[in-house]
Amino acid sequence: MELTDHSRIAVIGGGPAGAFSAYFLLDFAGRIGLQDVAVDIYEHKEFACVGAKGCNHCGGLVSETMLQNLSMEGIVVPSSVIMNSIDSYRPHTQEGDVLIQLPLAQMRIATVYRGGGPQVYDNVGDPPKTSFDDYLLTLACSRGAELIPERVTKLSWQEHRPQVETKNGTIKTYDLLVGAVGVNGGGLRLLEELGFGYVPPKITKAYVGEFFIGREQVNQYIQSAMNVFLLDIPGLKFAALIPKGGYVTLCMQGEIEEALISRFLSHPVVRKCFPPEWKPPRKMCHCSPKCNIGEPRHYFTDRVVLVGDCGVSRLYKDGIGAAYLTARACAATAVFYGISAKDFRKHYLPTCNRLKHDNQLGHFVFDMIALPKKVGFLRTAIRSMAIREQTLHNTKRPMSTFLWNTFTGSATYSRIIFEAAHPRFILRFIWELLKGVLHR
Ligand SMILES: Cc1cc2nc3c(=O)[nH]c(=O)nc-3n(C[C@H](O)[C@H](O)[C@H](O)COP(=O)(O)OP(=O)(O)OC[C@H]3O[C@@H](n4cnc5c(N)ncnc54)[C@H](O)[C@@H]3O)c2cc1C
Structure with missing residues (x-):
């Protein structure tokens, strides 16, 4: 046949x-x-x-692996399609956030719109891209x-x-x-x-919301970073704010319902990512799509x-x-x-x-990531290890790479685990944990 x-x-x-x-x-x-x-x-x-x-x-995140695969096929995604190029990410915890520059300069991901852009209400919004x-x-x-x-x-x-x-x-x-x-x-x-x-x-429900705050505000509050949240909010599995021109896209996984979305948006850590006077608009482009998880x-x-x-x-x-x-x-x-x-x-x-x-x-990696949401000293150790790595001039930044690969899809889960099992990664993490405990 x-x-x-x-x-x-x-x-x-x-x-x-x-x-x-x-x-x-x-x-x-x-x-x-x-x-x-x-x-x-x-x-x-x-x-x-x-x-x-x-x-x-x-x-609308297109991983760098994906962009590289396409360019090897001779397919170069034109700039008219790309809303933003992401060069850093910012994990937020209760204790604060850290801006992590990408471990390697060539590691970049693109943000895109899958359609012509969000539905514009009350004439507020950017002209759509391709x-x-x-x-x-x-x-x-x-x-x-x-x-x-x-x-x-x-x-x-x-x-x-x-x-x-x-x-x-x-x-x-x-x-x-x-x-x-x-x-x-x-x-x-x-x-x-x-x-x-x-x-x-097997499928689960997710949430996507498009908030228009204007390019200047996006540059000031979100920057060209993917913002991810390790917050202990009941029912929340994962949330990210992604810059797209004058919009910020909120992506959430978890037990999606209106109460969870407003709990997330009113959390003080999340509020800091938006201008102080900003309120979620009454009318906005949002949806609860399904997601393949099995x-x-x-x-x-x-x-x-x-x-x-x-x-x-x-x-x-x-x-x-x-x-x-x-x-x-x-x-x-x-x-x-x-x-x-x-x-x-x-x-x-x-x-x-x-x-x-x-x-x-991947299930194992996400279970590991869920732990620091509940355990404060794990969060502190992750944060201080990532902060320390930003001061180093070499490109070996295991915690930064671990977080980046986990949230962007740039590496397979097996590679993430393989790299996290490296003795240098484990010893450094234990050291940061001990420092945290002694400091307490
Ligand atoms: C909240 C959320 C956030 C996500 N974020 C990302 C991300 O940042 N990066 C990423 O890489 N992936 C992300 N994904 C996953 C990604 O969206 C999907 O994996 C991807 O769209 C799959 O592509 P697909 O072509 O298989 O399906 P789809 O993109 O769903 O396309 C299916 C197409 O089939 C068409 N169709 C269906 N039925 C019919 C019919 N009867 N007749 C004709 N046409 C039909 C539909 O109209 C649709 O256009 C996310 C998913 C969710 C739910």
């Missing part, structure tokens, strides 16, 4: 996973001389639009993919081939179907109804394969990076090896398994 000249492929969903799948399918097919392979991308959202209509609800998802989709179309701007309403089989039906009644049969529907919206149900045994990943089951069969969030992703971070990795591996398998379940098991599954095993370590 292989792709041949004139094969037809449907990609359902035009987010990063769908756009990358289409791009690499056409790129790889061209490399081995397959003629006239047609790739249709089904996507009903208009990524150039502001607000929910164009948005794929996300913090959206990241729009850029990727245009890139895939420039390779020859066709965008079908419609919602898929039904998936079925026609003589053992996948069939796609859209809202306006168009029905087409394909040789291969790539599911890239993410976890928000009704796409997961369509894949389940296809009846090949797919069980969607592995799906049976995510490929003959002629069908799932990528990105509806397949295997990365725990709590770098979902765009995972979409890239799975889409590329899926395209390489389909073009170079074949499109049967056996081919996907042999050549696609290993990439997903690497992500899956790394996520298991």
